Amino acid sequence: MLKYTSIAFFFAYVAFAAAFEETSLREILVEENVVEFTKEEIPLVNDEKQNTKRYEPTWKSIDSRPLPSWFDEAKFGIFIHWGVFSVPSFGNEWFWWNWKGTKNAAIVNFMKRNYPPDFTYPDFAKEFTAELFQPNEWADLFKDSGAQYIVLTSKHHEGYTNWPSNVSWNWNSMDVGPHRDLVGDLASSIRNRTNLKFGVYHSLFEWFHPLYIQDKAGHFKSQSFVARKSMPELYELVNKYKPDIVWSDGDFAPDVYWNSTEFLAWLYNDSPVKDHVVTNDRWGTGIRCHHGGFYSCSDKYNPGVLQHHKWENCMTIDRHSWGYRRNANIQDYLTIHDIISTFASTISCGGNMLMNVGPTKAGMISPVFQDRLREFGSWLKVNDRLYQGENFVLLSLIHLNVDNLF
Numbered sequence: 001m002l003k004y005t006s007i008a009f010f011f012a013y014v015a016f017a018a019a020f021e022e023t024s025l026r027e028i029l030v031e032e033n034v035v036e037f038t039k040e041e042i043p044l045v046n047d048e049k050q051n052t053k054r055y056e057p058t059w060k061s062i063d064s065r066p067l068p069s070w071f072d073e074a075k076f077g078i079f080i081h082w083g084v085f086s087v088p089s090f091g092n093e094w095f096w097w098n099w100k101g102t103k104n105a106a107i108v109n110f111m112k113r114n115y116p117p118d119f120t121y122p123d124f125a126k127e128f129t130a131e132l133f134q135p136n137e138w139a140d141l142f143k144d145s146g147a148q149y150i151v152l153t154s155k156h157h158e159g160y161t162n163w164p165s166n167v168s169w170n171w172n173s174m175d176v177g178p179h180r181d182l183v184g185d186l187a188s189s190i191r192n193r194t195n196l197k198f199g200v201y202h203s204l205f206e207w208f209h210p211l212y213i214q215d216k217a218g219h220f221k222s223q224s225f226v227a228r229k230s231m232p233e234l235y236e237l238v239n240k241y242k243p244d245i246v247w248s249d250g251d252f253a254p255d256v257y258w259n260s261t262e263f264l265a266w267l268y269n270d271s272p273v274k275d276h277v278v279t280n281d282r283w284g285t286g287i288r289c290h291h292g293g294f295y296s297c298s299d300k301y302n303p304g305v306l307q308h309h310k311w312e313n314c315m316t317i318d319r320h321s322w323g324y325r326r327n328a329n330i331q332d333y334l335t336i337h338d339i340i341s342t343f344a345s346t347i348s349c350g351g352n353m354l355m356n357v358g359p360t361k362a363g364m365i366s367p368v369f370q371d372r373l374r375e376f377g378s379w380l381k382v383n384d385r386l387y388q389g390e391n392f393v394l395l396s397l398i399h400l401n402v403d404n405l406f
C-alpha cells in the first residue's frame with residue numbers, strides 16, 4: 001500500500017507544482033521530457049444518445065456511427081475465456097485444434113498418456129461441470145477489481161455455446177456439461193449486483209463445423225454455415241441477453257461471407273441495444289483495425305503511441321493462455337507491476353485494457369487471478385483521479401517512469 005500512496009503523492013506534487021506555476025501540467029511534463037505528444041488528442045466520442053440516423057449495410061455507413069461514450073470512459077474491463085477447453089486445461093484454449101488440427105506433439109502425447117484411444121474432444125464436455133460456479137461471487141470480484149465491463153466467451157472456436165442456443169444441438173451448456181445457462185446466469189448476477197456493462201464474445205468460425213468446412217472448401221461462395229449457425233447465434237445472443245458489447249472473433253473469412261455489415265446495420269438500427277451497444281472490428285478478413293466499432297486489431301495490441309480511433313488492448317494475466325491451464329507456473333502470470341504498467345501504456349494512448357482470466361471447469365476463478373484482480377482494484381481506488389478525465393498525461397508519466405516508481 002505504501003508504494004501506491006507514494007505514487008499518489010508524487011502526482012499530487014506534480015499537480016501542485018503545475019498549479020503554483022500557473023502552467024499546465026502538460027507543459028511541465030513536456031518540458032521535463034516526460035511526454036512526447038502535445039498536439040494530438042484522443043478524438044472525443046459522442047454522447048450515448050444516438051440520433052435517429054439509420055445505418056446502411058456498408059462499412060462507410062457503419063463506421064460513421066459515433067462510439068457510445070461509456071466505452072471510452074470505462075478504461076478497464078475483464079475478459080473471461082470459459083468453455084470445454086477448460087476441461088483438459090492444458091496448453092491453451094486452442095486444445096482441440098492443436099490436437100486434431102495441427103497435431104501438436106505435446107498435446108497428442110498428453111492425450112495418449114492420459115485418455116483412452118477412442119476418446120474424442122466432445123467427450124470432455126460432460127466433465128465441464130461448473131458445480132462450483134457462483135455468478136454472484138464472480139460479479140463481486142469483478143466489481144472489486146475496478147472493472148467497468150466484462151466480456152464472456154459465449155462460444156469459442158470449438159463451437160460449444162455457453163447458453164442454450166437452439167442452433168447448437170447437444171453442444172451447449174444446457175444439454176451437456178453444467179446443464180445451466182452460463183451466459184444468462186452471469187448476466188443476471190452482473191446486472192443485479194453491479195453497474196458493470198455485460199458483453200459477449202462470439203467466434204464467427206468454428207474449427208470443425210461440417211458446414212463451415214464445406215463453405216470454406218467452396219471458397220466461401222455458399223453461406224450455409226452463416227445462415228444456419230453464426231448469424232442465428234448472433235441474433236439469439238443480442239435478443240436474449242441484450243449485451244452492451246458484441247465482441248466478435250474468429251473472422252477468418254471475407255466480411256461479405258459473414259454478412260457482417262448486414263448484422264451490424266440491424267444491431268445499430270433495430271436491435272434492443274441499438275443506442276448503447278459497442279462492437280469491435282473482427283468482422284472479416286482485412287477488416288480488423290480498419291472498420292467496425294473500436295479497434296482490437298490483434299491480441300495484446302498495444303501500439304505505444306496515441307491513436308486516433310478508440311481501441312482496446314485485450315491481454316491475459318497468464319502470459320501463455322486465455323483459457324485456464326493446470327500447467328501454468330507462478331512466473332507465467334503477470335505481476336501487479338506488469339499489469340499497472342500495461343494499463344498505463346494502454347490508456348495513455350487512448351485504449352481500454354481488457355484483462356483476461358480463465359475460470360476452471362468447476363467454475364472457480366483461481367486465487368492467483370483473484371489476487372491480481374483485487375490488487376489492481378486497490379490500486380485503481382487510490383489512483384482513480386489519475387486516469388479519469390484529462391489525465392492521459394499522468395498516465396503517460398506512469399507509462400514512462402513506471403520502473404522508477406516502485
Ligand SMILES: *[C@@H]1O[C@H](CO)[C@@H](O)[C@H](O)[C@H]1NC(C)=O
Pocket residue numbers: 166167236
Ligand atoms: C430459435 O429461437 C428463435 C427465437 O428465440 C426462433 O425465432 C427460431 O425459429 C428458433 N430456431 C430454431 C432452429 O428452432
Ligand SMILES: *[C@@H]1O[C@H](CO)[C@@H](O)[C@H](O)[C@H]1NC(C)=O
Pocket residue numbers: 135185188189192
Ligand atoms: C436477479 O434479480 C431478479 C429479479 O429480482 C431475480 O429473479 C433473479 O433471481 C436475480 N438473479 C440473481 C442471479 O441473483
Ligand SMILES: *[C@@H]1O[C@H](CO)[C@@H](O)[C@H](O)[C@H]1NC(C)=O
Pocket residue numbers: 223226227231259262
Ligand atoms: C446476407 O445478406 C444478403 C444481402 O442482404 C442476403 O441476400 C443473404 O440472404 C444474407 N445471407 C445470410 C446467410 O444471412
